[in-house]
Amino acid sequence: MTAFGVSRSPRNIVFGKGQRGALGLSAKALGSRALICTDERLGGEPWFRAMVDDLTANGVGVQVYDRTIAELPLSCLDECTAAARPFGPDLVIGIGGGSCMDLAKVAALMLTHGGDIRSYYGEFKVPGPVLPLICVPTTSGTGSEVTPVAVLGDPERAMKVGVASPRLISHTAICDPELTYSCPPGLTAISGADALTHAIEAFTAMQRPATPQLPHQHVFIGKNLFSDRYALYAIELIARSLPRAVANGDDEAAREDLMLGALSAGLAFGTAGTAAAHAIQYPVGAMTHTPHGTGVALLMPYVMDFNRGACRDEFAAIAVAMGAKHSGQSADALAADAIDRVRRLFKEIGLPATLAELSVPADRLDWIAENAMSSQRLIKNNPVSLDVAGLRRIIDAAYHGSPMQDAA
Numbered sequence: 001m002t003a004f005g006v007s008r009s010p011r012n013i014v015f016g017k018g019q020r021g022a023l024g025l026s027a028k029a030l031g032s033r034a035l036i037c038t039d040e041r042l043g044g045e046p047w048f049r050a051m052v053d054d055l056t057a058n059g060v061g062v063q064v065y066d067r068t069i070a071e072l073p074l075s076c077l078d079e080c081t082a083a084a085r086p087f088g089p090d091l092v093i094g095i096g097g098g099s100c101m102d103l104a105k106v107a108a109l110m111l112t113h114g115g116d117i118r119s120y121y122g123e124f125k126v127p128g129p130v131l132p133l134i135c136v137p138t139t140s141g142t143g144s145e146v147t148p149v150a151v152l153g154d155p156e157r158a159m160k161v162g163v164a165s166p167r168l169i170s171h172t173a174i175c176d177p178e179l180t181y182s183c184p185p186g187l188t189a190i191s192g193a194d195a196l197t198h199a200i201e202a203f204t205a206m207q208r209p210a211t212p213q214l215p216h217q218h219v220f221i222g223k224n225l226f227s228d229r230y231a232l233y234a235i236e237l238i239a240r241s242l243p244r245a246v247a248n249g250d251d252e253a254a255r256e257d258l259m260l261g262a263l264s265a266g267l268a269f270g271t272a273g274t275a276a277a278h279a280i281q282y283p284v285g286a287m288t289h290t291p292h293g294t295g296v297a298l299l300m301p302y303v304m305d306f307n308r309g310a311c312r313d314e315f316a317a318i319a320v321a322m323g324a325k326h327s328g329q330s331a332d333a334l335a336a337d338a339i340d341r342v343r344r345l346f347k348e349i350g351l352p353a354t355l356a357e358l359s360v361p362a363d364r365l366d367w368i369a370e371n372a373m374s375s376q377r378l379i380k381n382n383p384v385s386l387d388v389a390g391l392r393r394i395i396d397a398a399y400h401g402s403p404m405q406d407a408a
Contacts, residue, residue: 004210005225008271009146010135012172015260017252020047020136020176023093024054030132030171031090033061035111037080037104038095039068042138047179048095051136063087065103071160071292072099073153077117081110091132094170097191098142101135102150105168108133109150117163118154123219123377126165133170138179140245140258141191141293143198143266145173148219158371159282164219169270175263177256185246188258189349192242194293195262196235197300200318200342201275202268203231204304204311205381220273222381227272230264232321237261239322239345246349276386277303279378280395283371288358297351298358301343302398303382306390308335310383315339354401365395 014022027034034055042048043066055062065080080103089111094104108131110117120126135145144150149164183191207223208214214221241257248254280303281295288295308315316334320326322341324334343353352358360368369391373379379386397404 002210003225005227006215006221006271007226007267008148008166008169009267010170010173013146013175013263014172015175015263017176017178017256019174020051020179021054022174023051023134023136024058024060026134026172026174027055027060027091027093028058030134032059033087033089034063034091034093035084035087035089035107036062036064036093036095037068037107038064038066038100040066042066042096042100051095063089068096068100068103070099071153072102072151074117074155076103077106077110077152080107084111089131091134093134093136094144095136095138097137097139098144098151101137101142101144102152104133104135105144105150105170106152106163109163109168117152120163121161123164125163126167128167130167133168134172134174135170136174136176136179137259137262139183139187139191140180140255140262141194143195143262143270145170145175146263146266147270149270159286159374162377164377166219173263175259177252177259180255180259181249181252183249185249186350188249189242189246189351190291190293190297192238192245192258192262193297193346193349193351195265196238196242196342196345197277197296198269198274199231199234199238199261199265200300200304201277202227202265202272203235203318204307204314204383205272205275206383220269220377220381221271223272227268231268231272232317234261234264234268235318236321237264239341243345243348273377273381275303275378275382276306276391276394279372279375280368280391282375283368284355284358284360287364287368288360290358294351295358297346298353298355299394299398301339301346302394302404304339304342305397305404306394307382307384308339311335355395355399356401360399362399365392365399368395
């Protein structure tokens with residue numbers, strides 16, 4: 001790779017146990033009236049009330065919207081912004097998982113610019129700065145606290161849709177591993193697997209010619225110098241911590257590594273982007289109503305198999321990051337080992353291995369392939385060129401649980 005890198009990230013990233021205590025002063029520097037987007041469960045937690053008290057003690061008025069719904073339907077956004085407008089917030093805080101933080105992003109957008117949220121779907125559609133954002137994750141998965149995208153569920157569309165713009169990146173991300181201690185094993189597994197797929201797809205994304213125009217032509221520019229460093233670090237951290245965090249949620253070292261890994265994966269894919277596993281998951285998720293992290297993790301080994309010929313060196317590096325011994329093994333052997341390690345890790349934490357296990361009907365595989373093609377920001381990022389036939393090969397393998405020959 002030539003020495004070319006782009007990094008898009010928050011102005012401030014605060015990481016560490018107890019750092020949720022930085023929220024009050026962080027918010028005070030940005031405004032005096034904060035809208036908080038969270039969900040009903042988190043809104044009742046004692047630590048959440050302590051964070052609200054911290055805000056008020058620092059002179060920041062607070063309105064809490066605690067009815068965020070997973071997968072973020074548009075009705076949630078409409079209800080949140082309608083309730084917030086009379087309050088007149090001058091900053092927005094997202095506390096929770098990806099849906100809570102994504103709601104904070106699009107609420108900041110709509111409270112600033114108004115209009116129809118559908119006019120902002122796609123890349124670079126946000127016309128100007130939005131209200132300042134602070135994001136506080138309570139799961140180790142989506143990386144939304146540092147990324148330029150928010151994903152919503154639009155009932156008029158078969159799949160989830162995204163608003164992608166560097167203007168949606170939070171001003172401040174506060175990442176406190178203590179907030180993940182109560183995350184149950186199943187959610188820990190799903191969200192951590194999501195983070196690992198972010199890192200793998202960022203590290204193996206298409207590498208585009210390094211023109212001066214590139215960062216202005218694509219929100220997700222593909223593989224680059226900075227995203228590679230973040231991605232490999234994320235893979236190392238998640239591979240060693242995810243099974244431990246699932247098995248024992250009180251393992252503080254594992255929780256810390258997992259949150260740092262998810263954050264690093266967010267910094268990687270927030271610039272490089274993701275690819276085929278995410279594109280295929282959108283129609284699979286819409287059809288089966290299964291969690292996003294489950295779908296991308298299930299698909300990841302099959303997508304890696306398909307891309308192996310174009311990514312042997314990257315897969316070899318992934319294998320080493322996951323614990324393989326480099327000496328004495330060829331790049332081909334290490335690449336195969338990487339795919340096997342990813343597959344075994346997901347099996348160890350209890351995730352399904354085939355689309356059939358998600359009750360995907362055998363007669364809908366063509367529909368999945370055709371609809372996956374509509375996610376062009378993901379399709380164009382895959383290291384091997386994709387068409388419907390190529391997607392169908394991946395989907396067939398994932399349905400039957402069968403290996404395939406790589407495409408390159």
